[in-house]
Amino acid sequence: MNFLPEAYSTVAPGISELFNLIFGLTTFWFIVAYGAAFYGIFTSLKTKGGKAKYITGESFSESKLVWIVVILVIACDFWIDIKTAHQWSSVEIEADMPKGDMDIKIVGRQFQWEFVYPGKDGKLFTEDDVGVADGNDGELVLPIGKVTKLHITSADVLHAFFVRQFGFKQDAIPGRVLTRWVQPTKEGRIELTCAEICGPNHGTMRNWVKIVSQDEFDKYVKSLNSNKVAMLTPLGE
Amino acid sequence: MSEHHEQSFLSKYVFSTDHKYIARQYFLTGVVFAFIGGLFAIAFRSQLAWPGTNIPIIGVLDGMKYNMLVTNHGLIMIFWVAMPILLAALGNFVIPLMIGADDMAFPLLNMLSYWIFLVSGVLLVASWLMPGGGAATAWTMYPPLSATQNVDPDAGLIVNLLTGGSILILAVAVEFASMLLGGINFVVTTINMRAKGMKLMDVPVVVWMLILATVDFMFSVGPLIAGAVMLLFDRIFNTGFYDPARGGDPILFQHLFWFFGHPEVYVILLPAIGVASEIIPVFSRKPLFAARWQIIMAVSSAFIAFIVWAHHQFVAGIDPRMAEFFSVATIIISIPFTFIMFANIATLFNSQIELKTPMLWALGFVFMFLIGGVTGIYCGSAGFDMYIHDSYFVVAHFHYTLIPATFFGGFAAFYFWFPKSTGKMLGEGLGKLHFWFTVIGINMFSFPLFFSGLYGEHRRIFNYAAYQPMMADWIINIRHISTIGAMILGAAQLIFVLNLIISAMSGEKAGKNPWKSNTLEWAAESPPPHGNFATPPACYRGPYEYSNPKKSGSDFWPQSEQ
Numbered sequence: 130m131n132f133l134p135e136a137y138s139t140v141a142p143g144i145s146e147l148f149n150l151i152f153g154l155t156t157f158w159f160i161v162a163y164g165a166a167f168y169g170i171f172t173s174l175k176t177k178g179g180k181a182k183y184i185t186g187e188s189f190s191e192s193k194l195v196w197i198v199v200i201l202v203i204a205c206d207f208w209i210d211i212k213t214a215h216q217w218s219s220v221e222i223e224a225d226m227p228k229g230d231m232d233i234k235i236v237g238r239q240f241q242w243e244f245v246y247p248g249k250d251g252k253l254f255t256e257d258d259v260g261v262a263d264g265n266d267g268e269l270v271l272p273i274g275k276v277t278k279l280h281i282t283s284a285d286v287l288h289a290f291f292v293r294q295f296g297f298k299q300d301a302i303p304g305r306v307l308t309r310w311v312q313p314t315k316e317g318r319i320e321l322t323c324a325e326i327c328g329p330n331h332g333t334m335r336n337w338v339k340i341v342s343q344d345e346f347d348k349y350v351k352s353l354n355s356n357k358v359a360m361l362t363p364l365g366e
Numbered sequence: 367m368s369e370h371h372e373q374s375f376l377s378k379y380v381f382s383t384d385h386k387y388i389a390r391q392y393f394l395t396g397v398v399f400a401f402i403g404g405l406f407a408i409a410f411r412s413q414l415a416w417p418g419t420n421i422p423i424i425g426v427l428d429g430m431k432y433n434m435l436v437t438n439h440g441l442i443m444i445f446w447v448a449m450p451i452l453l454a455a456l457g458n459f460v461i462p463l464m465i466g467a468d469d470m471a472f473p474l475l476n477m478l479s480y481w482i483f484l485v486s487g488v489l490l491v492a493s494w495l496m497p498g499g500g501a502a503t504a505w506t507m508y509p510p511l512s513a514t515q516n517v518d519p520d521a522g523l524i525v526n527l528l529t530g531g532s533i534l535i536l537a538v539a540v541e542f543a544s545m546l547l548g549g550i551n552f553v554v555t556t557i558n559m560r561a562k563g564m565k566l567m568d569v570p571v572v573v574w575m576l577i578l579a580t581v582d583f584m585f586s587v588g589p590l591i592a593g594a595v596m597l598l599f600d601r602i603f604n605t606g607f608y609d610p611a612r613g614g615d616p617i618l619f620q621h622l623f624w625f626f627g628h629p630e631v632y633v634i635l636l637p638a639i640g641v642a643s644e645i646i647p648v649f650s651r652k653p654l655f656a657a658r659w660q661i662i663m664a665v666s667s668a669f670i671a672f673i674v675w676a677h678h679q680f681v682a683g684i685d686p687r688m689a690e691f692f693s694v695a696t697i698i699i700s701i702p703f704t705f706i707m708f709a710n711i712a713t714l715f716n717s718q719i720e721l722k723t724p725m726l727w728a729l730g731f732v733f734m735f736l737i738g739g740v741t742g743i744y745c746g747s748a749g750f751d752m753y754i755h756d757s758y759f760v761v762a763h764f765h766y767t768l769i770p771a772t773f774f775g776g777f778a779a780f781y782f783w784f785p786k787s788t789g790k791m792l793g794e795g796l797g798k799l800h801f802w803f804t805v806i807g808i809n810m811f812s813f814p815l816f817f818s819g820l821y822g823e824h825r826r827i828f829n830y831a832a833y834q835p836m837m838a839d840w841i842i843n844i845r846h847i848s849t850i851g852a853m854i855l856g857a858a859q860l861i862f863v864l865n866l867i868i869s870a871m872s873g874e875k876a877g878k879n880p881w882k883s884n885t886l887e888w889a890a891e892s893p894p895p896h897g898n899f900a901t902p903p904a905c906y907r908g909p910y911e912y913s914n915p916k917k918s919g920s921d922f923w924p925q926s927e928q
Binding site for chain 2: 132133134143144147148151154155156158159162163165166169170172173174175176179180181182183184185186187191192194195198199202203206209210212213214215216217218220221222223265285286287289291293296297298299300302303304305307320322324325326327328329330331332333335
């Protein structure tokens, strides 16, 4: 049973594993609680002349079962915490990120995504960077198998970079550039959406991610270079 | 103490200083807003299920109208339904009665708090009528969107003040002022006016929970008011607190908002838990299991509630190392609630359960809240949250916490204390019908959303036509089921209204203590007169002495009985 979308990145399978762990543990406790509650109710329905047992639960001998449950739940909590930390730090914490093969800047703007690639010098944040701002048809082109650092920011209000198949989202914030990374594992063309309300057309703020081979990617960047910036609107900071 | 004088209609029902009538005023205002908020939800869910539907009065929803409805649905349900019903109405009614006081410590302040609350409600409605329409920034009001929507920096102060967003901020701020006044009353009354002999541990759990909720509210609301004032200044004085181009920071607002916003969840949840813990022993004729420990656990959760706020901001660009701490704290807060839930379940064992309507609602709260509780673990795990954040999974999760708290907790309390408040019984049959349809409604509405959320359906989208994966047949079916569920949930509440009308016309007389309960309020007449008790009651024991073998003749032992 898997409702998560197909994985297109190296971190997405981790989401799936984390889901399975949390699903297993919480479902177990859920069944225990429901089972106990239903058992308690159906074995204790009012009978004629019946009397309830006077148990206050204040002494440890009476409440030990509840305490055992609590201690086991604490253990499960820490299990989830450890797995969570692993998944989280691999995506978010700079020291734990893999070394990047390339950098792309991503800018959210009401109501489209814009992308900035390194120019001829191969370095982002220099004079010759080339940008793509093509309304909602604009594509974020990524080479398969390469670790791409995504430098996410916004030109106006909050947005959130979200590609379901990559397994994470990141808010785009004006005035800040946040670095996340992705290593695509599958070629294809998938939706890039905005997941933070950004105004009346938030619902149509959809662009594309196109994952291609390295050759195609090189060709694409070269074409951007020779056309000298396919910008339709000026890019934000 | 007990002045039984006749009051004029105006001073009894309108400008009342009697805590019981102020409770009714809060409750009725809350119910009116609940219907408005519910209709908003049904309107925008209809747009989701059947895009392009022509909705009566509002018309076909575009992105702006959709956002406006979503925004105001959230705000109404939290601030103008859950708060007035669970905190203000419930607290006002039960606190003085359960501790054996004749009224609140400051009756006039109490009246003031209601009227200020009413002003805030009027402001909220007014905000929808401003040029440009109501705020459409989601209930969290994140700047820069909320600082700039419908704002023209070149226009004057008045023009920018008379916009949906600005009036909304005023409404929220006024509402908090009202709840603060009410909160002062709750705390002072409980500390100073307890019946003779009532020690702190003899105070019923529901009063404890109300006080904890109030204290959480009072400690957390300051930062939000500061944040809201800065937001208002950004809108009307053209300041730049949240504008990065002028040295401001939009994330600052999120911290101020959620430092309040998360404790707020417990402000709503704790009273509901208290109601369940209060009602379950009465209808199982057995002491509340580990009552002291339940209180201790609730106190600890009220503390932990202050160090989990940033779990709403995992993907908002906070320092990722800090997020790990908040993730651990969030998952740890499951511990006190695990204890309370299992202790309530333990109360049921070896008891004598009567499934009367208040008991059904209380048990319904436990069962439904458990779903919200376990799914909270998914959301609290930062590593998983970066995938499901802002998705329908989160929507389903918090509806499984807030609907059980507000509606199941609220109705449990209502069905339980209605005979005391009015002297009449509510119909059991209609009450049960109301309960079961509400159960069907909430589950049909919320449960399917877990699946579409896991698939990656993100929220606050008025039309998914641009996202083909979200137009798959099974997801469209989920939208239909969920929307119909929301309609059933709404329609079920009409049964409640019908039950009220029938009870008002031909309700059975309740008598002093129809549920054979121990707590002090049942020693007063039903309904209690102005001043509550004929003679001030004294308290001789704890509130949960059911089926005590030392007591011969009956299976309960009222606190006031010598």
